[in-house]
Amino acid sequence: MPGPLSLGEIASALGGRVVGDAGLLVEQVGTLEHGGARHIAFFTNPRYRAQLAATRAGAVILGPQAEALSALPRIVSDNPYAYFARVAQLFNPRSAPVPGVHATAQVDTRARVAASARVDAGAVIGEGAQIGERVWIGAGCHVGEGAAIGADSRLYPAVVLYHGCHIGARAIVHSGAVIGADGFGMAQDEGHWVKVPQIGCVRIGDDVEVGANTTIDRGTVDDTVIEDGVKFDNQVQIGHNCRIGAHTAMAGCVAVAGSTQIGRRCTIGGAARIVGHLSLCDDVHVSATTLITRSIRKPGTYTGVYPFDENASWTRNAVYVKRLADLAERMEALEKRRKPRKGKHG
């Protein structure tokens, strides 16, 4: 871990404006709630205003409109959360792996593993696989035949990358992620299912993060494509043949069914679902748990959530959800009666 830095040194490295004692030293990031004198915290969510007032952190990062809410030494930034992220990276840099292949790892003789890469205990690297510079393959990972992983990527333990799938540079893939399993290609035929062999692969760009136990299926014929900078949280499911646009982020438990195309810079809220064969344009934001059932051609935020309530109230109201058409028709009937008839009074 790097040594302590003054607020002035941080601002020199990352920009931002220091208010108060620029010489104050901090050595780690902290939270408003539990941070101490040597920690720098951040404030963005007004929900935590009382915590800001009471914090024992030594310094704080906040936005210009919140500048006066604290008397602590502070750094003012237009994007305090991104600023905090960069300060956290300063104090907690990713360490390059110590190179070497563990004695119990199984690397096929026809695989190519860069000399600067690290392969941990019990990992299996298949025939023709390519492991780039400074890649770190965690214990018990499985890299299939002909798969490839770009420089500086890290697979945490127990990741499975199926045959022929490619991951770009600087990826982070968390444990339990499965990349390249068969898509759910099943043709119905007289009450039985006929499997459609899944001969496409998965191609993942650079700077992608894949959460724990996330699954990304291989394409049926063409590839499933994840563009640069996409971020997946845990337990996300991406169906076969999808294309996920650059810098799109999906929160936990999102599922995208097969052959759907999602644009760039989209954000998909937790447990939202997108059905298959759709197209979402760039800059679409989907609220948590919403089911998207048709293509979206206009950027914006889309929502479809049943508002929760105390159970008794929900019970009382929910029965009418199934009588809405009836209500609407009765409304129309009432309105017709009330309306002066134009022919007679016009």
Next chain:
Amino acid sequence: MPGPLSLGEIASALGGRVVGDAGLLVEQVGTLEHGGARHIAFFTNPRYRAQLAATRAGAVILGPQAEALSALPRIVSDNPYAYFARVAQLFNPRSAPVPGVHATAQVDTRARVAASARVDAGAVIGEGAQIGERVWIGAGCHVGEGAAIGADSRLYPAVVLYHGCHIGARAIVHSGAVIGADGFGMAQDEGHWVKVPQIGCVRIGDDVEVGANTTIDRGTVDDTVIEDGVKFDNQVQIGHNCRIGAHTAMAGCVAVAGSTQIGRRCTIGGAARIVGHLSLCDDVHVSATTLITRSIRKPGTYTGVYPFDENASWTRNAVYVKRLADLAERMEALEKRRKPRKGKHG
């Protein structure tokens, strides 16, 4: 991979009617979008009509009603997608595994592994387990004590099959699937939970496919049963004591709570949920994300989805979901006032 086949040869093998040049050779399946001269694609979804018109694939499979939509050499089938599946299987046959147990696999001396089976690096086969003919156990799989796997089944890397669980013949189980973990049997007692030991197992029939990171819990006392031909996509969750009827298919992220029985030939859409202790008859189709809260005795399609909208519209409308009973009562009041009183005018 087999060599190229003419459309005539394919039709001889699989049926269907060739229109145009029956001698045209193709060597692989392709998509309308990216297929080339040596590829045969398929067309079923009218959404992709423009792709059919523009395709550079050499041939296409389509239904009788779409026959005239293409001038390419083509095969007409009543079920073009199933036909495509079979053509894809012709060009991409499942290869039998090269037999043998990897030096780093741990096979208990009291386990029985068929001589034609293959066990990859780091796999662990417990006491009394039985591995059938031509089974392929991927790297890092764990097959518990007394578990059994039928002939020609394949477990991709990192599958866990708990003790005493059985999988039939020709299964495909994808990475990260966990079969036979304890069901969620917890009895509440004065604010604490008392664990109910889960002493049942999981019994899976023949021709079942299990997607990546899917979980199927063992029974509390009796077994959890998955009948022949069931297909599970990724991240499906099957609770303890369930019975899933033959040839039922579940898309990604479906969850079935404990002790529920689902009939044959059902299809459960992505992320649909079925609560516990229910019974669904044969041929029930549940739409994506729908929650099924009571038993279903009539075949058909069932849906319960909040329609999505632009967020501003959703916000405007959703508040009334919690006032529906009030709206309905006011409607009734209005109607009563309007009604001629029968006693007076009758």
Next chain:
Amino acid sequence: MPGPLSLGEIASALGGRVVGDAGLLVEQVGTLEHGGARHIAFFTNPRYRAQLAATRAGAVILGPQAEALSALPRIVSDNPYAYFARVAQLFNPRSAPVPGVHATAQVDTRARVAASARVDAGAVIGEGAQIGERVWIGAGCHVGEGAAIGADSRLYPAVVLYHGCHIGARAIVHSGAVIGADGFGMAQDEGHWVKVPQIGCVRIGDDVEVGANTTIDRGTVDDTVIEDGVKFDNQVQIGHNCRIGAHTAMAGCVAVAGSTQIGRRCTIGGAARIVGHLSLCDDVHVSATTLITRSIRKPGTYTGVYPFDENASWTRNAVYVKRLADLAERMEALEKRRKPRKGKHG
């Protein structure tokens, strides 16, 4: 397995009142449906009344209000399901692991593994990790640097515990669970995502059960905390910085977004979702698939579920969900017309 016990012996050990032949011997728990003469079943759900009448089980556990529903030798308990759980534990005690580290396990020389602990094939124990008395680490598990596991805990095969995370005593962690992966900390900055290093850990109390493929993320700065006696079913997702109160239980596929605090003794139904930065008080019950979008300060049951229907009815009604505000306004207009104007008649 222990030998047979008479109903009288069971009642001596666990309490309850025997009705009928107290000398009747049973040797295992069974179900009403499939239990035999040497089995003791339980009855709590009126849905299964016909099964109680027809059962061939030798004895049954039931509540005082159901006492007369069976003529079998029986044990009456105020909490028959918890009683059944305890009887099942009597007949199926957890066995202590045979101590020892498998030859293929990789235990770092600076890790401490209790002599009474068991570490199975291919497991990896990192530097500085601590494995308590009688802990059983399943095959292929990965315990990160500095992680710790309390006495009598069991990790089934293929569990990943990241560096620095702690699990208390008597835990049960099922296969595929990932504890301590990075939280989804991503700051948006000009269309790109900046990763927030996740330097907190996960701290799990005593008597916690974690289901298969469940994921619990490490904290951003402070720890994610799971208190004593919490029970997670399969495929649960807990975001970074959450605190889950003691004895709270979550059914399958529940997701809790980051920085949310949940009270004690809560029950969260299957696939329910709770958004981030909320606070739920003690004794809150959330219905299956409900999305909780604001903090809850009053104990009770909360629900937000779109009722399912036959698809045709759903289609007919659902369109009006997006016209509710319009309906409500028209209702108001009608009511205004009907109302006697106070100024004139008052």
